[in-house]
Amino acid sequence: MMKNDSAGRFRTDIVIGSVLIVAAIIIPFVFPTRYVIGQLTIFFLWATVVSQWNLVFGVAGIFSLAQMAIFAMGGYVAGMLSLYLGWPLWISMFFGGFASVLFSVLIGFACLRLRGAYVALLTLAIAQTMYLLIITDTACFMRTGVTCRNFTGGTRGLAQFGDFGFRELLPYKYMAFGNYFIGLVVLIFAVAFSIFVIRSPIGLAFRALRDNQTCAEVRGISKFKYQLLIFSSSAFFTGLAGAVYAGHFRVMGANTLYLNLLLFLLSMLIIGGVGRVWGPILGAAALMLVDEVLKEFVNWRLAGLGLILVVFIVLLPKGLAGYIEDIFQRGRKNKATVGQDE
């Protein structure tokens, strides 16, 4: 019974995914404005981050607030490798991903054995530490002509590390398409990974852990090991997204560590629906649209965001994906009660 249901859901995922991919491929040709393509590229990156955050928080139950620190680590390492060692960004971006994995393993060992609220605090503190260390970086690391550069770029940010090279490769009209498709490809792999985790036995093991930790542990499922596994593997995609961000904007700054941005992405996660496969995409899309609207009311952007967050977490905790899934469940003939995402 359960296997059939899992297979059915997987098929649905493939269908939804395919439709979205086709749409994503077509859109830039239909709306070739720089602005739209740029915004969509950013959407892909944020959706990637949120999709991995969804695994970390929604599936593995780790309340990590260090996701942007991991993102930034990927971007900074990629940028630094390109800047200081001259590597092309195409290669250093993967090393950015690896660096993020290493970073997340460290964080994991420090934090994962602790209670939920403690994890949130510590990961937040780690992100804040990274931020502080970057913006107080004033020591001279490298001389370029007359000016002095700090190691991390300090408050001005890390720059001059090159990009993905589309300026030279593509005609002017299609220049932005390059980064767009890189972002898309990263997102596709990230979402595929998350579908794999959620629909696989690992996902099931986590649901067991979440529902009754002590029982599951008695049966030999080590919470720490599994959590570390998800935390670190998801960090690869998060870090990769960071590297693409660096390549897209051609600068990597500590502004990626701003609390407001963290909360913006957290909102995407919550509103989309925690633990749901398509939650991150829905949430990211919804919030970027809301943000477009709120740009008119730029003075109340923060409050608007805060309000949405509070409303959703208090009143609509299942998120958009959750409620949409509920509607489809009611429509289905087979009412499967086992194996559902909670």
Next chain:
Amino acid sequence: MLSVSNISAGYGGRPVVRDASLEISKGSLVTIIGPNGHGKTTLLRCISGIIGVDSGSVSFDGVRIDGLRVDEVVQLGVVHIPQGDMLFPEMTVDENLLMGGYLINSDSQVDQRRGQVLDLFPKLGERKDQIANTLSGGERRMLAIGRGLMTGAKILLMDEPSLGLAPVVIEQIFESIRTLNKEGQTILLVEENVSRAINLSDHIYLLDEGQITWDGSGDELSKNDQLMEVYLGI
């Protein structure tokens, strides 16, 4: 005084208590016996308001109390002394007792009542400033009961006061319970040991599979060979 009429209740949709009814008159000591896991604790929780009843009603002194908040029920004089004591682990014995006196407005009345509790349980007086989670099992039980008494309860609901205690200590506890009842305290007791229930109670209810299957006096129970065989193997 306390009237439970046809209540059904359970957890998560599964009924644990079905259609149970009890009457407790003022000054009496009533015991609920029955196999473990068949709803005795649940029944007490329905009376004190910790869980809600799905159907039926609970009345105290003519006032309906089902549906009220736990603290409202306590304010009416129905005091539940829970299984496992639920003491305030990091407070002293004295502070635990003072918490029992939370609802009392006058300091002198608090002192007076505390004096009465310490008369009943002198051991607690000796350990007045000791932290609660360093007490022995018997002392904890005494503190839990003493704390409940501080509220000036009109009726005490005691959930398995003998649980986890050595026989000698159990005797002391039940001696105290007997004394309280002689002084006029109404008590509803949940107890596992049938012979103790027979010795102690004015009236006994048998809760089996969530239903009241028998009630009567201790005498009647001991003369009922069939039941005695089932529950005591006699």
Next chain:
Amino acid sequence: MDSLTQIVASGLTVGAMYAVSTVALSLVWGALNVLNMGQGAMLAVGGYIAYTAVTAFGLPIPIAIVAAAGVGALVGAVLYFLVVKLMIGKDGFETNVIIATFGFALILENLVLRLYGAYPLRQPIGLDGGWHIGAVHVPYQNILLVLVSAVLMTVVAYALKSTRTGRAIRATAQNRGATELMGVRVSKIFLQVLMIGGGLAAISGIMLSTITTLAPTMGYDPMLKAFIICVIAGLGNIYGALIASFVLGLFEVSVQFLFGVRFGFPALLLLVISALIWKPFGVFGRRKTDRL
């Protein structure tokens, strides 16, 4: 010797400020299981209200402080009614409430931003001049802060220990169910704790703003530090939080003095992580058992 005096003086001042907000956080966590991420914003609100009371309304400073504390308590009440009350008892409360209070903080920050602008302001509350110990200049302001903190903390400690409500708050933190069985209306306790926490946060904010400046995001960094201190002490342990505030204040200042200001926060973090690896429930914390 002069360096030592400097470190001790600064460390105690910093510790004093942390103590007030750390105790507020610890109270709220202990009684409600809520990690109030709105604390930082409430700090800022306190500072700004005091500022307005003095500059716009010309109120004397003690009244301004009381007014700010009052507003802080009010904000705590709003937080209770609009957020906490609706969420308590539900699944995942412990983590969801963190997100909700974060959202609440954003709304507060936006309000402050709209009312006062982003440009840092100077808090007109404070003493000038100072005391000279050797070659070290210890501002009277700092001494005042330490005194205020000591008085405030003594009052809070006394209230918790010896008043009926204080006892009920401690009881709620130790065993919520049992507290109800004593006839205590626990939801009232929650409200009171959030209001007390709000008032204390406001005062902490005023204290902080007299040493630094008033800015909408001023509370974020101190809030994180206060949380870290709480975590080391064991969330919910008020006396531990008090001690840890001063110890860690001194530690932070020492590190900053020896290695540079930028290493203060990272050093704190490393210390906390090490402490937690050693004692996962905090140095003074207690293990909460899982009921199956």
